[in-house]
Amino acid sequence: MANFSLTDRDVTELTRFQELLPDVRSYVRQHAPSDWPEFRSVLTAVTDEPLSALAILPLASCAAVGGNPQEAIPVSAAWVVLSLAMRILDDLQDQDRPDALWATIGLARSFNFSAALYALCNELLAQAAWTPELYRVINQHFSQTGLHLLKGQDRDLRNLTLTIEDYWHTIEEKNASAFVLACTAGGLCGPDNPKLLDACRRFGYHLGLALQLFDDFEGIWGQSGRGDLVMGKITLPVIYGLNVAHNRRDELQKLIDDASLAKESERIREILDQINTRDFMIWTALQERKKAVAALEPCPGQQGVTALTAYVTTIFAHIEDVLR
DSSP: OOOOOOOHHHHHHHHHHHTTHHHHHHHHHHHSOTTOHHHHHHHHHHHTSOOOGGGHHHHHHHHHTTOOGGGGHHHHHHHHHHHHHHHHHHHHHHOOOTTSHHHHHOHHHHHHHHHHHHHHHHHHHHTSOOOHHHHHHHHHHHHHHHHHHHHHHHHHHTTOOOSHHHHHHHHIIIIIHHHHHHHHHHHHTSOOOHHHHHHHHHHHHHHHHHHHHHHHHHHHHOOSSSOTTTTTOOOHHHHHHHHSOOTTHHHHHHHHHTTOTTTTHHHHHHHHHHTTHHHHHHHHHHHHHHHHHHHTTTOOOHHHHHHHHHHHHHTTTTHHHHTO
């Protein structure tokens, strides 16, 4: 097994970008509506609490292409607000977390706040001190990505993901596109170089896929939330079990046809473990990590490249634990 621990240099470069996150929070706070305290209360997840490492992606991408990461602060601010909106909307649709916003204030108000966050995302971009052309390009990336995200979510809600090809198409729209946005929009704040922007796009794409693979892994074998099987959700581990040859495939198919995912969750996990589905999930995620790191090779900004590589490496920090 490869070593996925971070070096001192990795930690130093990650810290360099994390030091900009208070400025990201301040930017959101500055442009949030002052006459809507209830909305500002929802925003405390961004403005008052420590931001997740996701917020550094636009900053590090800007640095990776040779730009000044401070120029990407509005992108990072809009990205974390968009991420919060998507999380609220996802919780509304899954209803698998008892601590989610909808469980506290109700479905209607949660949806309203999600829509407000989308509007604030646009405002954060409009307030940036960019040229009109740069604003237009970045704003277009955000609006187009929003449509891709919602299209992918709709595919998922309609249960159109039944084959591995279907699954890949869904997560490209529902998940990978969000990380393509974060990295590409951050890169746009640096020098105008299509080759380097494509490197950011490809890094974000493969990072997004790797993260979703781990999310699906956690949904079957993890401890958080109610779990995908209990929710009746068909994700890649189950799809894999339905599409590879093994002596219990017909049994698994019947459980799916009978809508028995929740009732027979332990039995399904047993089948998936028997065909080494955990190994398949981790191997597939590792391939996406490899492609993400390779995508950064043309980028000249070593501080940004190191931080992005370190970020995608941290996903695998506890890989041996999850395979037990």
